[in-house]
Amino acid sequence: MLRDRVCQKLRQQILSGELPPHTRLPSEANLMKSFGVSRVTVRQGMRTLAGEGLIYSLQGRGSFVSAPRATYNLSALLGFHEAMRSMPFNATSRLLSFRQVAADREVAIALKVKRGDSVVEIRRARCLNGRPVSLDLSYFPRDIGERLQNQNLDGDIFPLLESRGVRLGRSRLWIEARGCPEAYAVDLSVAPGTPILQLSRLTLSPLGRPIDYEYLFCRGDAFQYKVELERHPF
Amino acid sequence: MLRDRVCQKLRQQILSGELPPHTRLPSEANLMKSFGVSRVTVRQGMRTLAGEGLIYSLQGRGSFVSAPRATYNLSALLGFHEAMRSMPFNATSRLLSFRQVAADREVAIALKVKRGDSVVEIRRARCLNGRPVSLDLSYFPRDIGERLQNQNLDGDIFPLLESRGVRLGRSRLWIEARGCPEAYAVDLSVAPGTPILQLSRLTLSPLGRPIDYEYLFCRGDAFQYKVELERHPF
DNA sequence: CAGTGGTCTAGACCACTGT
């Protein structure tokens, strides 16, 4: 179909990052010419992309690439790629480092190990449409972290752990807003001090053993987070 | 706008129940004539309604009224009307009975009262677009149920309770499929034995006191239920 | 076969934005 050609071309350019967020798309008149189709057909294609959340239009000004704002349902206990699978975004991860470190106070308490005990730290950057949206710092008890050694960590860790015999149960989540620490500013492409969301998530085995304590430093403009809440916090 | 006239007229007919689910709408050609608009305008209106989930189209056959299939997020601890507020459906409730009864075994355990103790029972029918979708049986400890006496129970009970000083905390939910009991078949407009969903929901105060034990007998074709799950039940 | 929705064209007038 003609309209699909318009969709696919623009979608590819957006998902690849070639057209970054808030870029103006060619005008409808230009798209008519370059694709050799009528205006209705151009508009049907644009409407499809708008429905996917990839573009938005402003009368008198033009159509623009949306900033990806995926809904990340944190209570479903899904990894980043699992959660993004149903979204019209191109989700990628990049392993930054994998090392053994001494547990600091917070990590030690969360993972129920002694302060200074050796734990496995994994740092990864998550991208949507080629732009960084979050930085993940995960800490695992040593015996569990070792099962991830020499694995491909560009995907989700949860399914990987499960395939290696680690069962997951429930997780607990804390959310706060803070200024972006200098150490993470470059990887997130924001200025230090920019308000970001920090999520801390502890995932437990079905029997309550700590499996993973994770910090996510998230650009606030990238996600909508969803957490099922009690009616009133108490 | 012309297309809005098409939308509004059809939407009103669907929400009022005048056009029941699976009814064929007038053909696009007929709508063009009766509204005096072009085909594109008719189709834009139809697309809006399809986006709202109110109609669906089959090539070569026609366009039809959708069966309302709302997503009812049960874990959010919302009442029926609260949950439906964002849906394009016309949600109504009807009080069937309000009485004091002796607690049977299951209710007594759930509400932590003695078997045979007096509890308040409220029976209500819930409708979407004028058609019955579920039958609710709610049981309250007597002191709480009494606060609902002489209240308007056509809306949600949760906000009503809260306005009368009862705080709600969390709820637990059980789901099962069963044949529709004869006693409820008429109110649900199904034949006895038709597979329906039975939900049992116990709602607790923030301090863990049982507030409400509720059975929902739901037509399976009316809802999509959503419950956040643990990764693996255990 | 007649009737349905799916796709597409060429053209019009409009409201709105920015210069």
Next chain:
DNA sequence: CAGTGGTCTAGACCACTGT
């Protein structure tokens, strides 16, 4: 003012369904 997206018309050809 020129350029943008928003709405709408009249008409065409098509694939599909049911008789």
